[in-house]
Amino acid sequence: MSDMWRLLKLLRGEWRWGLAGVGLSAVVSLANTALLGLSGWFIAAMALAGHGGPMIEYFTPAAAIRGLAILRTVGRYLERLVTHDATFRLLTRLRVWFYTRLEPLAPARLQQYRSGDLLSRIRADIDSLETFYLRVFVPGAAALIATPLMGAFLAWISPRVAGVDMVGLALAGVAVPLLAQRLGHRPGGEAVALRGRLTADIADLTRGFAELTVDQALASQMARCEETGVAQLGAQRRLAGIGAAGSVLGGLVAQLSLWLVLLLTLPLADGERLSGPDIAMLGLLVLASFEITAPLPAAFKALGEIMAAARRIFEIADAVPATRDPARPEAAPRRFDVRVDGLTLRYGEGQPNVLEHLSFHVPQGGCLGIVGPSGAGKTSLLNVLLRFLEFQSGAVEIGGVPLGALEGETVRGLCAVVAQRTHLFNTSIRENLLVARPNATDAELHEALRQAALLNEVRAMPEGLETIVGEGGRNLSGGQARRIAIARAVLKDAPILLLDEPTEGLDAHSEQAVLEALTRLMRHRTTLLVTHRPQALRLADKVLNLGVCYGTSPP
Numbered sequence: 122m123s124d125m126w127r128l129l130k131l132l133r134g135e136w137r138w139g140l141a142g143v144g145l146s147a148v149v150s151l152a153n154t155a156l157l158g159l160s161g162w163f164i165a166a167m168a169l170a171g172h173g174g175p176m177i178e179y180f181t182p183a184a185a186i187r188g189l190a191i192l193r194t195v196g197r198y199l200e201r202l203v204t205h206d207a208t209f210r211l212l213t214r215l216r217v218w219f220y221t222r223l224e225p226l227a228p229a230r231l232q233q234y235r236s237g238d239l240l241s242r243i244r245a246d247i248d249s250l251e252t253f254y255l256r257v258f259v260p261g262a263a264a265l266i267a268t269p270l271m272g273a274f275l276a277w278i279s280p281r282v283a284g285v286d287m288v289g290l291a292l293a294g295v296a297v298p299l300l301a302q303r304l305g306h307r308p309g310g311e312a313v314a315l316r317g318r319l320t321a322d323i324a325d326l327t328r329g330f331a332e333l334t335v336d337q338a339l340a341s342q343m344a345r346c347e348e349t350g351v352a353q354l355g356a357q358r359r360l361a362g363i364g365a366a367g368s369v370l371g372g373l374v375a376q377l378s379l380w381l382v383l384l385l386t387l388p389l390a391d392g393e394r395l396s397g398p399d400i401a402m403l404g405l406l407v408l409a410s411f412e413i414t415a416p417l418p419a420a421f422k423a424l425g426e427i428m429a430a431a432r433r434i435f436e437i438a439d440a441v442p443a444t445r446d447p448a449r450p451e452a453a454p455r456r457f458d459v460r461v462d463g464l465t466l467r468y469g470e471g472q473p474n475v476l477e478h479l480s481f482h483v484p485q486g487g488c489l490g491i492v493g494p495s496g497a498g499k500t501s502l503l504n505v506l507l508r509f510l511e512f513q514s515g516a517v518e519i520g521g522v523p524l525g526a527l528e529g530e531t532v533r534g535l536c537a538v539v540a541q542r543t544h545l546f547n548t549s550i551r552e553n554l555l556v557a558r559p560n561a562t563d564a565e566l567h568e569a570l571r572q573a574a575l576l577n578e579v580r581a582m583p584e585g586l587e588t589i590v591g592e593g594g595r596n597l598s599g600g601q602a603r604r605i606a607i608a609r610a611v612l613k614d615a616p617i618l619l620l621d622e623p624t625e626g627l628d629a630h631s632e633q634a635v636l637e638a639l640t641r642l643m644r645h646r647t648t649l650l651v652t653h654r655p656q657a658l659r660l661a662d663k664v665l666n667l668g669v670c671y672g673t674s675p676p
């Protein structure tokens with residue numbers, strides 16, 4: 122119930138549109154029911170008049186029928202317009218809300234999620250929440266408004282007919298939907314979880330296509346995707362079956378109510394307490410009134426799926442970011458030496474310390490090489506400096522200002538990163554460079570490429586700066602991708618450089634080109650260089666061996 126309440130609260134921002142949609146939906150349902158009832162009465166009355174029965178004045182009912190038909194058509198059009206507009210507004214609001222919750226979690230708190238699963242939450246799960254408004258909230262609230270009005274009108278003509286209709290509507294609008302919701306709870310949850318798993322499996326398949334092909338594991342990964350797909354299809358099929366059974370049951374209740382109303386009212390016709398046309402009208406009113414509750418079984422069947430999607434969204438939205446910005450942040454420092462004093466870091470309660478009592482000082486413009494075995498905490502240290510991770514004890518300062526007193530954005534604005542893996546977007550070299558400085562001129566881009574020792578190679582490409590780098594930069598060599606990262610760092614012109622294995626995986630020739638570019642880049646910048654390559658380590662003034670410290674300044 123608390124998840125449902127939170128979902129309703131998310132609608133709050135669009136409550137005017139929401140209420141307009143509900144109001145229009147209720148009006149359309151009532152107009153439709155009245156149209157059918159009145160038409161039945163009119164046809165029956167006209168038929169009786171044609172057979173010598175009482176004469177009727179037909180202008181008024183004929184005009185009312187036309188009016189109701191117009192109201193129904195225009196109302197339905199407006200209802201679609203308003204509810205769909207409200208849905209798009211809601212989707213925009215939800216996606217922005219979710220993104221603002223998601224962003225501070227990256228990267229530390231999102232590492233536990235598979236990227237495909239996250240994508241599924243951002244896209245498909247949010248779409249499921251949209252269903253909550255269109256398929257659950259609007260028809261449910263419209264039924265709550267229209268049903269009492271319908272009951273009051275019928276009770277005015279015949280309390281017994283009203284009683285039958287209300288019992289029928291309670292069965293079709295409450296009991297059947299609740300049953301559908303109960304039955305749909307499990308397959309709905311399964312369908313959402315399987316959808317996330319399938320997206321993640323497919324993302325793994327496409328990303329790791331080359332490796333899977335080489336290791337002859339493509340068939341097994343595809344079989345895995347197919348297995349998940351089949352399971353998801355099974356859950357969807359069960360849900361569709363429940364929805365269909367709900368509709369059938371609702372229809373059955375409507376038909377039974379009609380028969381019951383006829384059984385109750387036909388004897389009254391003899392006593393002339395109800396005319397023949399009145400009976401036709403009552404029967405059709407009762408039958409048409411079930412249109413109000415018709416969408417509810419399918420909607421409630423979808424509730425399990427919707428709530429499972431909501432829980433997946435709330436799980437991310439409620440996660441606490443790894444670092445919090447201070448309430449009163451300090452201004453960016455003017456000096457850029459880095460001091461670490463007694464730093465201890467672990468990834469969670471009960472987890473071992475990754476870094477323990479670590480101390481060093483890198484003077485402004487100096488370069489500290491960092492070495493250590495795999496798992497020693499080199500990347501974790503860089504992530505602390507980027508304010509991606511909070512540490513347990515000790516002090517970290519940039520230019521004498523404690524890291525915790527600065528906003529994450531400020532800290533990251535002071536740092537440029539060149540890592541082993543450069544994220545390249547599947548677009549032109551120009552766009553990939555503009556990430557670092559969106560308003561850079563062509564001359565600045567060329568200068569950055571020159572400093573990164575990449576200008577001649579880009580000029581030799583037929584498309585030059587407009588060359589598309591391909592998915593994950595696959596049209597470029599590893600060395601070229603690394604030098605794009607260096608060109609980005611040049612464009613960013615940040616005073617602190619964090620280099621994480623910048624020459625790893627490169628051949629001797631590419632390594633030399635990257636090292637020359639790095640030497641230029643590091644001039645006048647404070648650098649922390651994580652590497653185990655002897656060539657790269659020569660760039661460092663001092664070396665810190667995580668585990669064994671030597672050559673570092675005293676804290």
Ligand SMILES: Nc1ncnc2c1ncn2[C@@H]1O[C@H](COP(=O)(O)OP(=O)(O)OP(=O)(O)O)[C@@H](O)[C@H]1O
Binds near residue numbers: 494495496500501502
């Ligand atoms: N998100 C995380 N949650 C829990 N433990 C983590 C997380 N990230 C890293 N670790 C652990 O922290 C330790 C240090 O990892 P880190 O990646 O910093 O080491 P590293 O020295 O950079 O290793 P490598 O040279 O292999 O990249 C490892 O034991 C690793 O398993």
